[in-house]
Amino acid sequence: MREDVIITCAVTGDDAKVTKSPHCPVTPAEIANSAVEAVKAGAAVVHIHVRDPVTRQMSMDPALYREVVKNIRESGVEAIINLTAGVGGFVFFSNDGQVLGQDQGTDFASQETRMRHVIELVNEGKYVPDICTLNCGTLNFGEGNRTYVSTPDYVREGARICRELGVKPELEVFDSGNLWLCNKLFEEGVFDTPMLVQLCTSVPYGMPANVGLLAALVNTLPPTAQWASFGVGRMQMPMVAQSVMLGGHVRVGLEDNLYLSRGVFATNAQLVERARTIVEAMGASVATAGRAREILALKVS
Template sequence: MNNEVVLTCAVTGAGDTTGKSPHVPVTPKAIAEAAIEAARAGAAIVHLHARDPETGQGSRDPKLFKEIVDRVRDSGTDVVINLTAGMGGDWISDPANPAMPGPGTDMIGPEARLAHVEECRPDICSLDCGTLNFSDTDMIYISTPPTLRRMAALVQEWGVKPELEVFDLGHIRFAKAMIAEGLIDAPPMFQLCLGIPWGADQDVETMVAMKSQLPEGASWASFGIGRGQMPMAAAAVALGGNVRVGLEDNIYLDRGVLATNGQLVTRAREIIERMGARLLTPKEARAKLNLRGAEG
């Protein structure tokens, strides 16, 4: 069991959730306020996406990310900032010509995927460690080995810690290859992503299997989606890991009751503390994860 837990809140994501809950933040101001709310409730890390303020759709505009990050930093709230670097890999095949990209495709190179990370220089950014059927549609999320190696090299150069998001065992296998190649600094930081169609399922057996393949000394967290969010949080703590909750992965507090990010963090905190563990502060999390500025 993990008695000292790093709790992350993923506050908005890029999914089609804005029409399902009024609590999903959209504008940079609202996303920053949600991050601050989560930090005050006990989250040591906030995982941030940006959304187009007009459409609510996920955006990779560096200006939007910069505004969000500046608002959080200028608030004086101590929290570790983790930016997504997962956008720019969406391929949707054209039904009329499957060899060609269809409407909604957003495929860019590694430097462009990291433009906002270079601009904002967060503590952490995500690194989705492989390709995946990400829905029941013709959309495929594509991250090839050359792209991932280049992204890992860039964030290593900038002093940004990559959060190695793994959606199945093959992703862990490739992440370990990058570690062996010296592209990932110790200790590596993994996020076991469970319940996403069509990656690893969200159950304890799957979490155990994925944990068993992690390299020695790795730090890891896990999350489930929807109704699996809190059960997977408890399982992660019991198995020695850290926890992620938030509206990116689940919009409900209870059946039929829409949540805020602060409420989800509070619920997770209650579970963790009832298990006999405690939440680490942002300063303690920086030290545990060997983040830039940990010595301060």
């Protein structure tokens, strides 16, 4: 079990279902404010998606990311900022084998396009993120004919871009084969030490939120790796406890779960507070952003 645990708060996500919560932040100001509240509640890392303020739907507009990062940086709280770079991998198919177009959901793009907002912010040099996500495999996301595609060479390209930018990749692992790839690339020197891995459980049809499976995956990681896991919906808090027990960090937030209890909508700060209670009740301490930077070998902001 870890002595100091990093809590990440995934603030809003990109799924339209999140917007049914009255606490779902939508505008850049709302997203930044919710992130700041989560940090004050105990999160060291905030994982950021943005939404179109008019449609409330997922967006990858660099201007929206810039405003969110600016507001967090200028709020006075010390936070590690983690931007998603996973959008741009979905491919929809028809039953007769045709790849469907953008008007029917396909958003497949190059790895560089998926990271355009991160590249722009780093090149501008003023509102620079610390971490960005890198999805590490191809997966059937739920029912129907939707697949998320991230090939080994896409992952290599993402890692190359991260290294050039000085941004640490958080490796999103949705199934055991994804982790196999991460470990292989780490052996190749593609990822710097410590490799940062997020084990994403209970996402259909990836890996289930199962403590035996989680332990087996953790046992394959390099000794120097830093890792966290999360569960979706009602499995969010049980996975907090399992992660701490197995020596990992944790992630909570509205991206993965809308409820504090049955029928009771949560805020991000409330979910972080609940996770903090679990972490401390298990005898561990919650890492500050400064301590988290040391653990993850991040640059000082």
